[in-house]
Every structure is written in C-alpha cells, then in structure tokens.
Amino acid sequence: MSTYTIDGSYPIGGRITASGNKNAALPCIAASLLTEEEIVLHNIPDIEDVSVMLEIAEKLGATVTQEKRGVYHIKASDIVSSEIPSDMAKSIRASILFAGPLLARTGKVQLPPPGGDVIGRRRLDSHFLALSALGGRIEVDGMFRITANKLVGEDIFLDEASVTATENAIMAAVLADGETIISNAASEPHVQDLCNMLNTMGANITGIGSNILYVKGVKKLQGTNFRIGADFMETGSYIGLAAVTRGDLEIEEADPKHLRMTRLAFAKLGIHWETDGSTIHIPGGQSLKVVPDLGGMIPKIDDAPWPGFPADLTSIITVVATQVEGTTLIHEKMFESRMFFVDKLIGMGARIILCDPHRAVVSGPCRLRGGELVSPDVRAGMAMVIAALCAEGKSIIHNVYQIERGYEKLAERLKSLGARIERDGAAD
Numbered sequence: 393m394s395t396y397t398i399d400g401s402y403p404i405g406g407r408i409t410a411s412g413n414k415n416a417a418l419p420c421i422a423a424s425l426l427t428e429e430e431i432v433l434h435n436i437p438d439i440e441d442v443s444v445m446l447e448i449a450e451k452l453g454a455t456v457t458q459e460k461r462g463v464y465h466i467k468a469s470d471i472v473s474s475e476i477p478s479d480m481a482k483s484i485r486a487s488i489l490f491a492g493p494l495l496a497r498t499g500k501v502q503l504p505p506p507g508g509d510v511i512g513r514r515r516l517d518s519h520f521l522a523l524s525a526l527g528g529r530i531e532v533d534g535m536f537r538i539t540a541n542k543l544v545g546e547d548i549f550l551d552e553a554s555v556t557a558t559e560n561a562i563m564a565a566v567l568a569d570g571e572t573i574i575s576n577a578a579s580e581p582h583v584q585d586l587c588n589m590l591n592t593m594g595a596n597i598t599g600i601g602s603n604i605l606y607v608k609g610v611k612k613l614q615g616t617n618f619r620i621g622a623d624f625m626e627t628g629s630y631i632g633l634a635a636v637t638r639g640d641l642e643i644e645e646a647d648p649k650h651l652r653m654t655r656l657a658f659a660k661l662g663i664h665w666e667t668d669g670s671t672i673h674i675p676g677g678q679s680l681k682v683v684p685d686l687g688g689m690i691p692k693i694d695d696a697p698w699p700g701f702p703a704d705l706t707s708i709i710t711v712v713a714t715q716v717e718g719t720t721l722i723h724e725k726m727f728e729s730r731m732f733f734v735d736k737l738i739g740m741g742a743r744i745i746l747c748d749p750h751r752a753v754v755s756g757p758c759r760l761r762g763g764e765l766v767s768p769d770v771r772a773g774m775a776m777v778i779a780a781l782c783a784e785g786k787s788i789i790h791n792v793y794q795i796e797r798g799y800e801k802l803a804e805r806l807k808s809l810g811a812r813i814e815r816d817g818a819a820d
C-alpha cells in the first residue's frame with residue numbers, strides 16, 4: 393500500500409488547474425457503450441476510478457485510446473460480453489453504471505455488488521426500482537443478473553434522489569420504446585453532464601437540472617465529442633486546504649456556479665473567495681472565525697441532495713472547522729458511517745464530539761499534531777491530508793489508493809503549491 397509522508401505547518405498556495413469531475417467522467421464512460429460510434433471525452437481526470445472504468449469498458453468490447461492528457465476516444469462497435477469482471481467491479485462504486493447501458497444495448501447484464509467508499513450501506517434498491525420499471529427482470533444470488541426482452545418507457549418515481557440510480561435510469565430510458573418520466577431524480581452537475589452528453593448523441597432529454605426528467609426514447613444514438621465539467625469536490629477540497637494553511641491560491645478552469653451552497657457553508661467558517669470567470673481566488677490569511685447563526689447560536693453545516701451541500705465535502709469541511717475559532721455542528725444526513733474517521737482527527741488533537749454516527753460538534757481552533765493514519769475512503773483520506781498539512785510535525789498516511797481514486801496527481805500538485813509531501817518516501 394502506498395503512503396504519503398507529510399511535514400505540516402507550511403502555507404499551501406499558488407496556482408492550479410481544476411481537474412475534470414470524477415463523478416461525471418464515470419457515467420459518461422459508461423454511456424459510451426450506448427452507441428457503436430466513436431465517443432471523444434474531454435477533461436477526463438487521471439484518477440484510479442477512471443482507469444478501472446475504462447478497463448471494464450475494454451473488457452466489454454470497447455476500444456479505448458488516449459489522445460492526450462484528459463482526452464479519450466471510446467468506440468464500442470460490438471459488445472463482446474455483458475458480464476462485468478468481479479474484481480474490477482468490486483473496486484469502484486461506478487461499475488454499477490454499466491447496468492443501464494448494457495441492458496439498453498444487449499438486453500442483459502451480470503455484475504457483482506459494486507465497491508466504492510465504505511461510508512454507509514450504499515443501497516442499490518433505487519437502481520432496481522428504475523430498471524425493473526422499464527422492463528428489466530432482476531435475479532439476485534450474490535451476483536445481479538438483469539435481462540430484458542425490450543425496455544419500454546415508464547413513469548418512474550424514485551424512492552430517493554439517488555445519483556447513480558438516476559444515471560442508470562436515464563441510460564436505460566434513452567433507447568427504450570416511448571417516453572420515460574423520472575421523478576425525484578438527482579440533479580447534481582454530473583447528472584446534468586450525462587444528460588447533456590446523451591443529448592449531443594441524439595437523445596431527447598428535457599428537465600435537465602431539475603428533479604423531474606423527461607426522456608423520449610430514440611432508436612439509435614450517434615457518436616459525440618463532449619467535455620465534462622470541473623470537479624467541484626476537488627475544488628472545495630483545495631479551497632479548504634488553502635484556507636486552513638493560510639495560503640493564497642488560484643484555481644483555474646473551475647466551475648464557480650457549482651459552488652454556491654459550498655460557498656454559503658464555508659462562509660459560516662469565515663472563509664471567502666473571489667471569482668473571475670472560471671478562476672477562483674482564495675486570499676491568504678483569512679480570519680477563520682465561525683459566524684454564528686442569529687442570536688449567537690451555533691451554526692450547522694448539513695449535506696443534502698443537490699443543490700444542497702455536497703455529501704462528499706462533509707469530511708473536508710469537518711477538518712476545516714477544527715482550524716476555525718468557534719463551535720460548529722456538522723450533520724452528515726446522507727451516509728450512515730462517513731463520520732467515524734473523526735476519531736483519527738481527535739487522535740491528532742482535534743476537539744470533536746461525535747454525538748452519533750451522523751453529527752459531530754467541532755470546537756476550534758485546534759493545534760494538531762502529526763500522526764500515523766490510514767485512509768478509509770476518498771474524502772476522509774483527503775481530510776487526513778489537510779489535517780497533516782495543518783499539523784505540527786510529520787504525518788504518515790497509508791492506503792493512499794483510497795485518496796487517489798478521486799484526486800488527480802495529488803502529491804505532485806500539493807508539492808507544486810509548497811507542501812512538504814512525499815509519496816512512498818520521507819518528506820524532506
């Protein structure tokens with residue numbers, strides 16, 4: 393297992409370019425299987441989950457070539473298998489996203505329960521609710537086997553606004569007979585990217601960005617050239633990192649419009665930034681004082697489906713709150729076990745009370761001491777990196793695969809911003 397060795401307490405600042413959105417790249421790769429024609433995807437991040445997703449696509453019959461950094465050509469002229477390789481499927485959550493396209497293209501799919509961040513049960517019921525509504529017959533015996541003679545449009549109401557279930561429903565519906573309505577749909581920017589990509593391929597999707605999608609099935613989809621948006625989870629992570637290390641940071645080619653709720657949340661911690669077009673500037677040396685609610689009450693930061701505060705930034709803002717003067721309630725409403733990682737921050741000196749699996753009260757500022765940590769998931773791992781960069785002394789973080797699943801060239805880019813970090817070696 394690879395490690396990061398970090399020497400903390402140095403300001404992290406300078407200039408970086410935002411990477412492409414992990415959670416847009418993954419469904420768009422899966423959607424490439426919906427046509428025999430060539431798909432060219434731009435702004436694809438160089439992260440572990442993308443590598444696995446492309447490998448699975450190749451096993452299913454697609455040819456994949458990388459034109460240059462961030463640009464991939466995918467052509468699935470023939471689908472040679474409808475079985476997702478178990479070892480690969482279990483290493484990422486997004487392997488489930490091949491279900492919709494394979495069902496639409498071949499009428500069958502076999503896959504094991506997916507992997508991904510272990511931050512809750514990660515139920516799949518909403519996926520099967522949608523796929524069975526469209527005509528899928530589902531057998532579950534350790535593996536999921538789904539078959540369909542024909543997919544027929546349906547009026548679907550999702551039992552929860554699941555991101556990947558919405559994406560699977562969309563990808564199955566675009567080639568179904570007739571119109572599908574998907575109510576209580578997720579509307580995250582990555583769901584919007586998927587819909588926009590499919591429409592450039594000849595799909596007919598309206599309601600994009602809302603929680604009711606209308607999909608008129610078409611006979612065939614064409615190839616396309618599509619650029620995915622910036623990763624607002626990555627951008628939010630770097631904003632927090634710069635703020636708590638007092639660095640002055642510019643993030644170019646970001647998507648500020650996707651950070652409106654994130655901006656409100658960081659503002660509760662006294663953290664602000666300026667925008668100029670697609671560039672975000674986080675000024676150095678911010679006050680870092682909690683802004684109380686009306687009447688001096690303790691503010692809360694709580695996640696929710698889009699346009700709510702993104703669940704994947706909850707771990708990040710928790711560690712940021714440890715460096716801010718005042719008390720904050722962090723309420724992770726969507727995942728049952730994301731917050732258990734705070735015991736590692738407490739071990740570094742953070743003043744956090746984990747009231748229950750969902751709620752943490754954070755009292756800052758805390759002087760953190762370097763420690764030896766193991767990344768349990770992508771975002772907790774990044775939170776540990778931020779903690780280590782704030783801490784006095786040296787930290788070692790193990791299992792960095794569970795960070796690099798979602799963060800592109802992290803050690804290299806942090807080093808370019810002044811961090812004392814070595815991957816698999818000793819920080820100088």
Ligand SMILES: CC(=O)N[C@H]1[C@@H](OP(=O)(O)OP(=O)(O)OC[C@H]2O[C@@H](n3ccc(=O)[nH]c3=O)[C@H](O)[C@@H]2O)O[C@H](CO)[C@@H](O)[C@@H]1O
Nearest residue numbers: 415485486512514552553554555556557697703704726727
């Ligand atoms: C590959 C990918 O895209 N992964 C993302 C996707 O995972 P994924 O699609 O698996 O997550 P879901 O949106 O299905 O659900 C996330 C969690 O929130 C709960 N839930 C969801 C909707 C709702 O209205 N109420 C509710 O409680 C679910 O039960 C689950 O515990 O979306 C999550 C939520 O943005 C992100 O953390 C993941 O990074």
Ligand SMILES: C=C(OP(=O)(O)O)C(=O)O
Nearest residue numbers: 485508509704770771798
């Ligand atoms: C939860 C995440 O990813 P996944 O759903 O792929 O595990 C994440 O990106 O924070």
